[in-house]
Each structure stands twice: as structure tokens, then as C-alpha cells.
Amino acid sequence: MGSGHPSKPVAYVRNMEHHMADYITKRVAAETKHKVRIIHAYAGKIAKVHETLEAVEKGLLDLGGYCVCFESAKLLPLNWDYFTPFTTGDIRKQVAVKRRVMAEHPELYDMLDKKYKQKMIAITGFDNYGLGTKFEWTDVSQLKGKKIIAAGPNLPWVERYGAIPVTTTLPTAYNALQTGVASGFIMFPGVYYGFKFHEPAPYFKIVNLGAQAQTILTMNHNTRKKLPKDVLKIIDDAAKSYEKVATLDSYKSEAIGIAKLKKAGAKVSTLPVVQQTKWAKALKDWPNERAHDLHKGYGINGPLIMEKYMKYMEEAGHKWPYRYQFKQLGS
Known part of the structure; x- marks a missing residue:
């Protein structure tokens, strides 16, 4: 069982190492005649963040946890919540709504089974995305011309406002900020503190770009076939429990991360709602473009799904600073 990310600072990974593994070993020992040994392989020991899908597909990992953000070519349909920035900052609501949409549209994830020889057994994610920078800023227009790093699918959040996008991963981001390759990082507070990004970039802005249900736990098909049914x-029961525990851990990480950043001397502030609205309006065409990309590249009715997602999020109590519009297919 492994991940490209390290365990300690990342909620979805540390709950793989501890909750998921402990749950399995204890129940197998108590309820079956079998013995199980879990080999842990985190922080890229077997597969880096952009290699984990393939590692599970090939059987190098039996169970793999990864962010679909690093698989935007193969798993673009699972990235759709990235395409509606300023969504809820509550990862618990995000996972619940994403699960609701996926239950109605299995085409969003069935490529994992059909093409990549693995079954998704859990989904969780990251807490509310903010923006850490090496410079102080108060207006979103001040991001123009600045090099900002992020995972990839969310780079348009700043690119559409004139920032220069640079793709990165957590293991390489600190060096990018320290050496001046970039002057800002789109990141959530728990991990921002955990990786000590506040050292090279001490200004952390709570901008409420939203929590993202982007991390999945998958299991190799052949491994599933070989295991005894009771194991x-x-x-599978462990995965359901893991999803709840890891999601709650991620939710708590936001407040804990902000408190730790402040204690460590970082300059933490909140972007006013009027600025959030200004930023969201600058992105108004992008969600529709991405929705149609899902149709063009994958034959999926992206506009219908993303409109449904926004509606379900509103039903869950979220108020969008700007209501994105989608041109429906055939209209």
C-alpha cells in the first residue's frame, strides 16, 4: 500500500498508513483464519505522485492513494470539482456532493475499471485551498505577472487573472519557492504548514477557492481476485471507514493549519468577499470550457454534470460568489 505523498503531513496518506492498515490487520486477525502483512510505501518509495495510477494498474502497488489532479489526461472527468473554483471550503460537503453526482454518473470514474485495471474503493480530499506567497497583496489584480505554482488542473485559477502558471508537486514546491522559481503556491493551510512552505513564502491568504475531493484510494483488480472473500x-469495509475518517481529518486540518501558521509567524489574512467575487467573475467562462472538454475528449455530458454539481452544492448550503453558467449540449 503506498502513495507518492508522504504520510505525516498529508491527511489522506497518514490515514492510509494508520487507520486503513490498522483496521485491516485487526479485523483479519480477529475474524478470519488468515494472516495479512501490509507493506507501506509512501513518499514515492515505489511510485511518485504522477506514477501511482500506473503502479496500481501494473500491480506494483496493491492499494494506491493519489490525487487525480496529477492524472488530468487519463482521469480528467474526476477533476471536475477543480473546474468550479470558490466551491465549498468544507471537504465533508464536497465528498458527499461528489459521491452523489458520481452515483448518478458512473461514467465519471468507470475508466478506472475498464482501462486501468483498478477499482476505486474510497474518495477523500483536501481542505480549503488558499494562496501562499512571498509577497503581500490585497487585490487579486496584484497577482498579474507573478509566477504561481500548483498541481496543474487548478493553475487556470490564477492564470486567467494574469499570473504565470508553473506546474509543481508537493515534494518539489519548497525548493521552487526558496529559489525564486515561483513566488506563490495555491495550497491548503494544513499541508502548507506541514511542509513548512511558510518559511520561503510567509504570506498565506485565505481566499476560499474551496475544498477538493481529489484523492482516491484504488485497488488492483488481480489482487482483489486473489484474496479470500472474507479478507x-x-x-472494502476498511475503505468505507477510511473515507469518513480521512475526510474528517482533512476538514480539521484547515483550522489546525491556520493556527499553526500564525503561531509560526506566518502572515495570515482573508481575502474580502468582494475580491473573491471579482476573481470568480474573471473565471466565468472557464468552467463552461472545461465542461465541454469533458464531452469532446471523453464523451461525457460535462455541462449537465457540472450544472448538477453546482445545484447540489447549493442544496448543501453553499453560496457561490459567482454562479457559473453552462451551455448545454445541443442548445
């Missing part, structure tokens, strides 16, 4: 059921 497999325990693993």
Missing part, C-alpha cells in the same frame, strides 16, 4: 470484504 476482501474487510478491506
Whole structure:
């Protein structure tokens, strides 16, 4: 079982190492005649962040946890919540709504089974995205011309406002900020503190770009076929428990991360709602473009799904600073 990300500072990984693994080993020992040994391989020990899908597909990992943000070519349909910035900052609501949409549209994730020889057994994610920078800023227009790093699919959040986008990963981001390759990083507070990004970039702005249900736990098909049925059921039960525990951990990480950043001397502030609205309006055409990309590249009705997602998020109590519009297919 492994991930490209390290365990300690990242909620979805540390709950793989501890909650998921402990749940499996304890129940297998108590309820079956079998013995199970889990080999942990985090922080890229077997596969880096952009290699984990392939590692599970090939059987190098039996269970792999990864962010679909690093698989925007193969798994673009699972990135759709990235395409509606300023969504809810509550990862618990995000996971619930994403699960609701996915239950109605299995085409969003069935490529994992059909093409990549793995089954998704859990989904969780990251807490509310903010923006850490090496410079102080108060107006979103001040981001123009600045080099900002992010995972990839969310770079248009700043690119559409004139920033210079630079793709990165968590393991390389600190050096990019320290050496001046970039002057800002789109990141959530828990991990921002955990990786000590506040050292090279001490200004952290709570901008409420939203929490993202972007991390999934998958299991190799052949491994599932080989395991005894009672052990497999325990693993699937463990995954359900893991999803709840890891999501709650991620939710708590936001407040804990902000408190720790302040204690460490970082300059933490909140972007006013009027600025959030200004930023969202600058992105108004992008969600529709991405929705149609889902149709062009994958045959998926992106406009319908993303409109449904926004509606369900409103039903969950979220108020969008700007209501994105989608041109429906055939209209």
C-alpha cells in the first residue's frame, strides 16, 4: 500500500498508513483464519505522485492513494470539482456532493475499471485551498505577472487573472519557492504548514477557492481476485471507514493549519468577499470550457454534470460568489 505523498503531513496518506492498515490487520486477525502483512510505501518509495495510477494498474502497488489532479489526461472527468473554483471550503460537503453526482454518473470514474485495471474503493480530499506567497497583496489584480505554482488542473485559477502558471508537486514546491522559481503556491493551510512552505513564502491568504475531493484510494483488480472473500470484504469495509475518517481529518486540518501558521509567524489574512467575487467573475467562462472538454475528449455530458454539481452544492448550503453558467449540449 503506498502513495507518492508522504504520510505525516498529508491527511489522506497518514490515514492510509494508520487507520486503513490498522483496521485491516485487526479485523483479519480477529475474524478470519488468515494472516495479512501490509507493506507501506509512501513518499514515492515505489511510485511518485504522477506514477501511482500506473503502479496500481501494473500491480506494483496493491492499494494506491493519489490525487487525480496529477492524472488530468487519463482521469480528467474526476477533476471536475477543480473546474468550479470558490466551491465549498468544507471537504465533508464536497465528498458527499461528489459521491452523489458520481452515483448518478458512473461514467465519471468507470475508466478506472475498464482501462486501468483498478477499482476505486474510497474518495477523500483536501481542505480549503488558499494562496501562499512571498509577497503581500490585497487585490487579486496584484497577482498579474507573478509566477504561481500548483498541481496543474487548478493553475487556470490564477492564470486567467494574469499570473504565470508553473506546474509543481508537493515534494518539489519548497525548493521552487526558496529559489525564486515561483513566488506563490495555491495550497491548503494544513499541508502548507506541514511542509513548512511558510518559511520561503510567509504570506498565506485565505481566499476560499474551496475544498477538493481529489484523492482516491484504488485497488488492483488481480489482487482483489486473489484474496479470500472474507479478507476482501474487510478491506472494502476498511475503505468505507477510511473515507469518513480521512475526510474528517482533512476538514480539521484547515483550522489546525491556520493556527499553526500564525503561531509560526506566518502572515495570515482573508481575502474580502468582494475580491473573491471579482476573481470568480474573471473565471466565468472557464468552467463552461472545461465542461465541454469533458464531452469532446471523453464523451461525457460535462455541462449537465457540472450544472448538477453546482445545484447540489447549493442544496448543501453553499453560496457561490459567482454562479457559473453552462451551455448545454445541443442548445
